[in-house]
Amino acid sequence: VKKRILLLAGGQSGEHEVSLMSARSVLAALPPDQFDVTPVVISKEGRWLPPTQTQHALEQGVAPSGGDLVLHRAASAEGYDAVFPILHGPMGEDGTVQGLLTLAGIPFVGSGVLGSAVSMDKVMTKQVLASAGIAQVAWRLAVRREWTDRPEAVRASADALGYPLFVKPANLGSSVGISKVHGPDELDTALTLAFSLDRRVILEAMTTHRPREVEVGILGNDAPIASPVGELRFGAEFYDYETKYTEGRATMHIPAPLPEGVAARVRELALRAFRALDCAGLARVDFFYVEETGEVLLNEVNTMPGFTTTSMYPKLFEAAGLSYSALVARLVELALERR
Ligand code: ADP
Ligand code: MG
Ligand code: MG
CATH class of the missing domain: 3.30.1490.20 (ATP-grasp fold, A domain)
Known part of the structure; x- marks a missing residue:
């Protein structure tokens, strides 16, 4: 029997466009014989768009104004088996939408209210991770x-x-x-x-020297697994918006060429952070590796990382033998398992 999935995308944050890119990839990847997917794009004003406008928004990469009010949509979402909120940033990745879905009693992909809210806020994250003994910048x-x-x-x-x-x-x-x-x-x-x-x-x-930037994917609920470690390289002074989203500005190296022991440490720290923050489903944990000193510093935890077919998180698990569509299906399974 097909699972009915509500795919939420867009949203009110500065990462609206990024979310639409991820959503197009996920839509294309969910096998139609297993999933019946309804995409709903949330406009920048927070309105949940009806199907025709959602289709238009996904195609154009921008959402028009208008559409239903949030609560109305949530109430009518009761018939879905699960929701995949591919939303980045505030009003989506920060526990707000997760709270709404929890109240509505619908399983959803990713961390719950607590893990989402704490991981979204870089200060709260640092405080929790410091108390878990994880090294970070001042x-x-x-x-x-x-x-x-x-x-x-x-x-x-x-x-x-x-x-x-x-x-x-x-x-x-x-x-x-x-x-x-x-x-x-x-x-x-x-x-x-x-x-x-x-x-x-x-x-x-800033780290004492220009750091190498390495990232790990975590997948699972209470028995999470870590992907191989990936590395990003770029010419820019830091990994800014342009570098992230302009084709050819950065390269991904999987597995990251790291000295023996460093990759294992990075993966162990990522799992520890995932647990300390009460994350669920998925997260991408990002680190600075300072080659000169051997330091590994945790930078941040992303509970809804970029999710296009060429994004780091899916690529990391692809390297571990899990295809993009198998990964998406696994995430839905994890959402249902948490219920
Ligand atoms: P975002 O959540 O927007 O990705 P990050 O905290 O990851 O924000 O910062 C974006 C980028 O800025 C990092 O990938 C890195 O290139 C650079 N950066 C951020 N903080 C530091 C730091 N303390 N030292 C060195 N580089 C940093
Ligand atoms: Mg980052
Ligand atoms: Mg981030």
Whole structure:
């Protein structure tokens, strides 16, 4: 008997377009003899689009305005076996949609409210992982109110970290709103940008040397498995939006050419982080490997990583022998198992 799947895509975050790309891949990969898939695109205004407009949005890569209100759609989603919320960033990957689906009693792919919310927020993630004994760069939190009322205090905490440093909205992805700040003269612009996107901003020390960027896929619920380790290489100063989404700007190396022991450590740390954050289903755990010092620092955990057929997460499991469509089917299984 075919499983009925509601595929949610688009959404209200800065990663709306990225989500539509992932959704097109997933739609093409779910075997029609096993799955009956209904895609619903959520517009940037948070409206859930009816089928014809959803089709149009998927084809055009942009959602028109209008459409149903969220709760109405959720209520009518009762007939689905599972929901695949391929949504990145706030209002999708952060526990909000997961809460809605939990209330509606519908199984869904990926982490629940807790794992999604904590992993979305880079500060909360760092706090939880620090208490799990996982090494990370030094960091500071700043909230918008501090920036407007006491900017000198925020500047002082940046100075304490030293330059260059990174300024990031705490709850975003795809490098949206992230700046590498080379000195105090670039700080205000970076903070203004980050605070225009989030109430919470994280300031992060840079690794001692330019790091190598390695990533691991985790798959499973309470007995998760780790994929081989992959590496990203690029010419840009850091892995910014352009580099991520412009064809040919970055290359993926699977497995990452790492010294003996480092890959095993990375995979072990990724599994430990997945458990500490109460993740479920899938996550891509990203690290900095500082070759000069041998340090492995956890950078972030993505509970709904990029999911096109050429994205890192599916490629990592493909290297482990799991095809894209088998991976998608496994994720649906894991969603049903968690019920
Ligand atoms: P996102 O969730 O948007 O992917 P990241 O925290 O992964 O945000 O940052 C994006 C990129 O910025 C990283 O892949 C890396 O290239 C660079 N970067 C971020 N933080 C640091 C840091 N502390 N030291 C060195 N590079 C960093
Ligand atoms: Mg991220
Ligand atoms: Mg990242």
